[in-house]
Amino acid sequence: MKDFLNAIDTLTIHFTLAAVLMPLLAFIINISFPTKWNKVSGWVSTIAILTSAVLSAFVFAKVWNSHEVHQSQLWFTIGDTKVQAGILLNNLSVLMLLLVNLIALPVHIYSTAYMKDDESYNRYFAYLSFFCFSMLALVVADNLVLFYIFWELVGFSSYLLIGFWYKRHKAIVANKKAFIMNRIGDMGLLIAIIILFAQYHTFDIAQLFADKGLIFQSIIKNGVWTAPSAHLPAIWQYLACGGIFLGVAAKSAQFPLHTWLPDAMEGPTSISALIHAATMVAAGVFLLGRVYPMFNDAELTILAVIGCFTAFMAATIALTQNDLKRILAYSTISQLGFMIMAMGIGAYASSLFHLVTHAFFKCLLFLVAGIVIHQMAHIRDDNGLDIDPQNIQNMGGLRKKLPFTFAAALVGALALAALPLTSGFLSKDGILVQAFAWTENRNVVLRLVPIFAVLTSWLTVFYIARVIVKVFFGELRVAQLSPGLKIDVSDGGLLYKVPLFLLAACCFFPLFSLNPFSYDASWVYKGFPGISDDTGFAIVLPGVINIGGLLIIYFSYAIYTGKRANPFPQQGALFNLACNEWYFDDIYNKIIVKPLVILSRATFWFDRRVIDGFVSVLARAGIALSKLSSWFDRHIIDGFLNLLVAIVRGIGNFARRFQGGKVQYYLFSMLVVILILFILKTLV
Amino acid sequence: MISLTDFLVVSAVLFCIGLYMVVSKHNAIQILIGIELMLNAAILNLVAFGKYDLFNNAGQMFALFAIVLAAATTAVALAIILNVYRQYKTIDPGKVDQLKD
DSSP states (O other), X not given: OHHHHXXXXXXXXXXXXXXXXXXXXXXXXXXXXXGGGHHHHHHHHHHHHXXXXXXXXXXXXXXXXXXXXXXXXXXXXXXXXXXXXXXXXXXXXXXXXXXHHHHHHHHHHHHHHHTTTOXXXXXXXXXXXXXXXXXHHHHHBOBHHHHHHHHHHHHHHHHHHHXXXXXXXXXXXXXXXXXHHHHHHHHHHHHHHHHHHHHHSOOBHHHHHSTTSHHHXXXXXXXXEEOSSOEEEHHHHHHXXXXXXXXXXHHTTOTTSOTXXXXXXXXXXXXXXXXXXXXXXXXXXXXXXXXXXXXXXXHHHHHHHHHHHHHHHHHHHHHHOOBHHHHHHHHHHHHHHHHHHHHXXXXXXXXXXXXXXXXXXXXXXXXXXXXXXXXXXXXXXHHTOOXXXXXXXXXXXXXXXXXXXXXXXXXXXXXXXXXXXXXXXHHHHHHHHHHHHHHTTSOHHHHHHHHHHHHHHHHHHHHHHHHHHHHHSSOOHHHHHSOSOOOOOOOOOHHHHHHHHHHHHTXXXXXXXXXXXXXXXXXXXXXXXXXXXXXXXXXXXXXXXXXXHHHHHHHHHHHHTTSSOOOSOSOSHHHHHHHXXXXXXXXXXXXXXXXXXXXXXXXXXXIIIIIHHHHHHHHHHHHHHHHHHHHHIIIIIHHHHHHHHHHHHHHHHHHHGGGSSOHHHHHHHHHXXXXXXXXXXXXX | OOOHHHHHHHHHHHHHHHHHHHHHOSOHHHHHHHHHHHHHHHHHHHHHHGGGOTTTXXXXXXXXXXXXXXXXXXXXXXXXXXXXXHHHSOOOTXXXXXXXX
16 A cells, blocks of 8 residues: 555656656747747647646646655765755645646746747747746755755746847846846855855755754754754844845846846746746745745744835836836735735735736736737837837727727726736735734834725725726827727737636636635645734624725726826825836946946056056067067077077088089199199198 | 209199199090090100119100000990980080089
8 A cells, every 4th residue: 555655646746857857848949940930849849848737737736635755866975975866845845836737828928929029939928938947946955055056947947938029228227127136035045045054064855944844943042042952043044035025026026126026027028927937036035935944033923024115115116117017026025015014924824815816917917018018009009109009108098909808808907906816815804803812912114014004905906996097998099199090909819818817717716716715725735834813803804904995996097097186196205106116227327337337447447546556567488588589589599500500501612512523624623623632731 | 965853843843734624624525625624644654764774764665554554444434424425415624513413
């Protein structure tokens, strides 16, 4: 029986391995094919991800709420340390495995249509597959070193994809920014991994973070961090947590490392959908989920505060932006803030639940944004206008032109606004209720956290309602400004509609819970250890929040369709603060980027002038020396040899004359010789 | 009275003229003439010194032999010159410097 179970586990591991490697295979196929096979590459990637999705569904069914499956083999040995590499499947990783595939599949299908006119179609799908591979491998890795490798690969492949249109200057700047920001987080994670290894002498995630694992057994007492086999000063534990937080903040775009995400909108919209839903930004929350036992109460509180601050800040910024994708980007930051905050208040299950629901509706919203932007670009190109196709000020009235897209956007927006019957309602209310429950017995400042969370959720309702109303209701503002436009837009074919339909279906409650009003009835929530709430918040709070939400929706509909004057001033300190994204980029530019650039210029100058100068002085001295020795060589040594040669040649020439074949000359020489002999004889 | 010295002086002058001709002339016939002059200078010496041997007249005899032999060598030399001319179309010994095969 045991053997049989083991065999099943091995099969599961093989299926997981296949699911992870399929996109890699697609990547290899796509980069090795010549470009004339262009259109095939989209289907290669899509079929790979489809296979991967089917396999991961099987793995999910086997592992979810069953036992943990962990298999590994020796990877390498350094000294006495044996490092194992393998696959760890528990509820968290199979959920992520399935989620990544389920999000990536519609994105792939959508991309085959969305990118079909791009000249680098082939490269796009190669990168896309590589991105999926990195993320899938990340979620199943059982070892911190392996985890770190795929963590870097996720960052690197997102770098490739954000800078996919590398001929645009802005895309290059954006992907550089994303990469550098992520490097800061990577450094943090690396430091944390090294500290953990120093303390526990293992990289194995299962050993470290299991229920009764090494982390669980170690305590901090009197400034000493004691583990079963070693102890370190407590400061290292704080450093390790700080490092992990940096990693999470960089990947999941949390304050203070969030500024890369809005700029990352320079990539293709389908990539934004993938990055924002399931791959890149989810990695940070996933990491937090993996190493959750490490954080103690104080550190969790910091997490909660930072998450809440990020959520609130990003929501206020989203209120004032006019770029469709930028609003959605800030919305993502805000929702990720919710997840981090949920982790911080101990609502582990709610956080992951929100990650899952958010993945579907945010992916849906981005795909909708892609269609809208494409159609606006159509209008621009057909009429030769000079407008920004992403600016929502130019849109309006698109619900008649794009009915299907409108329906999908509405579903996504309702889920984001967390109205009842949607999946967003379940997960977000879970977080809010538990946030209120958490603040009991805590001080006044921490009581602000849930209040700000509620405020943020109302802000969310407002900004998403603003987007929907501005884009889909009223009249097309471009057409009002310049009448007589030729407007020929449509929802697009099945390749657009099927992914939207799939994702929209996943935005409703039945997929997650049979009871549309109770988050704790949801299977995702039940799959993870959560905190029980026996407070009254669960009954009152959702009602209050949603009534407020509905009022806000009506209010913003009235404002933005022009039925009512806009009561908000469009200038002033607060508006400027939000509109300029809280001046984070300016501050970073002033405080970090500028001094860094100056320092780099200075070192460049130093390098160019001083070091290169020294080197060139050396070079000149060398040249002078070699000229001298060349002169010496030419004139003295060669001169001596030339002299020898001249002497020999002279003798030779002289002697040659006697051998000219001229008889009389021989005779004459003979005569001279005899005469000389006689003369000498006379003289001597 | 003609003394021995006078004979020797004439002989020496003859020899020098012959030697000069042999060394400087560009014509094989003239060189041959030079050789004859030198030979005659030698024969003159033989005859002049022959007065010290009045009984056997060895000097005179030797001169006769030498004259005969000189005639023979001259004939041979002329034959060579003829052949040389046939071969090289010239009898300037300065230009005939290809004695190899």
